[in-house]
Amino acid sequence: MSKRPVTVIDIAHAAGVSKSTVSLVLRNSTLVNETTRAKVNETIRELGYVYNRNAAKLRGGGSEVIGIVVNDLTNSFFAELAVGMDMVTQSAGFVQFLANTGESLDRQREVIASMREHGMAGLILSPARGTTAADLKPLVAAGIPVVVVVRAVPGAKVSTLISDSEGGTREAVAHLLEQGHRRIAFLGGFADTAVFAERVRGYRAALESAGIAVSDGWIFDSAPSRAGGITAATAALAHADHFTAAICFNDAVAFGACDGLRAHKREPGLDFAVIGFDDVIEAKSAVPALSTVSIDPQGMGRRAAQMLLKQINAGQAEAETIISAARLVLRDSSGGRIATPKEAAA
Amino acid sequence: MSKRPVTVIDIAHAAGVSKSTVSLVLRNSTLVNETTRAKVNETIRELGYVYNRNAAKLRGGGSEVIGIVVNDLTNSFFAELAVGMDMVTQSAGFVQFLANTGESLDRQREVIASMREHGMAGLILSPARGTTAADLKPLVAAGIPVVVVVRAVPGAKVSTLISDSEGGTREAVAHLLEQGHRRIAFLGGFADTAVFAERVRGYRAALESAGIAVSDGWIFDSAPSRAGGITAATAALAHADHFTAAICFNDAVAFGACDGLRAHKREPGLDFAVIGFDDVIEAKSAVPALSTVSIDPQGMGRRAAQMLLKQINAGQAEAETIISAARLVLRDSSGGRIATPKEAAA
DNA sequence: CTCATAATTTGGATCGTTCCAAATATCAAG
């Protein structure tokens, strides 16, 4: 039987002061005498008192929890993003509650609704596929600060932090072209997302400015996961144009692509160039080390959290959109010589 | 300006009923007339009312959020564990709040305290390194159901779900011995954890029952991460006894070990056998596919959640400890022929 | 010792919901 929880009144009674004084002690007010503070604190420890934030929130102050909702925790990009946010929100004295939607819009709605009911100071959302401005409307109407990361939500009047997908991809493909590659595939990603469209746009732009016509058949969409990367790479290897390089939707896909290549006796970084996108922590230590477009997931998480905190503190800042630069990091997976047509057909 | 939030009283006023009736509608009571229910519901939608769970919780009912605290979200084992828990808690109508401690005891204390203050129905904890029974004492004293997973907390009177580390490792090493390996290293893991001790115990037991003496020098501890695996593998390769196989603390270490082997021109699954522990989702699709001791992370998450729900519903079940079986899954990384001493020394 | 001033302390009233007992409306049968 869990007994009735201890309240301020119990403390007050036991310490021989009033509940108001106990409250003052709890809030670390300077108005209270050191002697009484000590006595009260001791009683608090003695009785095993647990602060009831619900009651407190009901009466007065704002919430100190910020909600973080991501669409795919099993992708380490998001795990790192969350860790970056953690650093910032934690040192600002907020608690973060993290929820995973697994790309389900229903789940996302539920989770956000639940967080609202619990009262949150702000929300950082990496939206599930298909999220619309209407989903965010009630939040902004209620004046709850929202920062959207990774994927923009078109039409929503909220602060947004995305990375320069188009520019990053263009730069990566330009590098492959410089190395002499001509038949470059685009692997992975859900075709119906804005991020996918942007990365493909960068891919096309780079190839076209080199005078290479891109057929739709060069683009192999798939789930943006390691498994999806394997599928996409396998499909690409079976294609009549024998690719010698690939730019991948993200690092997870790139790792999968490497697996897929090896399964078909091609060695990434040796006779097939692979470039990823994100720069997750494993990219550096994998073998071969993954060349990738770095958007610094942890840093992005930190920045997103800072944007949110600014909004929370400012009461109401207007929505700003930041497109953070992407930087090509060359490691081993994009190196090696270019496969001859014969090898490529093997 | 965020305007004053809408309350039941506003609804009551607008719909021409009493606040009690609105409350009844909110709680889906059968006591209320269909016509009034419809009218009230419409007003609720119209005014954009948001249920205030804090107020509700203050007055009466139990919480419907369960806390999940894990020690390393960037390890996909835990991400999958969390996803498994999600499935169960979600369909039981609970909301889950997930927090990451990153192996910090301070952070863990903070996070658990904060969750308590917010009022949680129960907690699933994958404890940070060094967690003691004293950390959990207040929770159980307050009658809050707790389930500890992955790592047991010695002396704590809470339900525990761990996997058969010793048996699993013993089985894996026995398999390597059967294949003819004699010099087998143990790679990765923090040496001061109970799980590490158990896995090492299984490792020693298997080798000793084959008449092989294990020197402490065969055990290479490291962070239980991909990066740690690289470090451990590199150290092992430099050892005077030329190992031909390794059992790894977990899959992350095993992946890192594969990377480390390749960096030294040894091919896992071909001339060096590697076995992991966990069976994370990538194990199947990696190249080479990872042989590993499967403990089914998602399934484990589901089971942990079920244990917690049972405890929550039962009011107070006594602490049970479940050691779930581990099963050796043979894939490619443990295959291949055994390197000759000369190769092994290369 | 007195009085002003500063330092502490303290009872309500209040936040938004639920619960309870009691009030009221509805209905069918006598």
Place this chain on the structure above:
DNA sequence: CTTGATATTTGGAACGATCCAAATTATGAG
């Protein structure tokens, strides 16, 4: 029409902490 039962609805009184204005106590100068 009553009457008794049944179906709905409804005012408080909680819940636990905060805030405010007012009360009490300590401090110090004259």
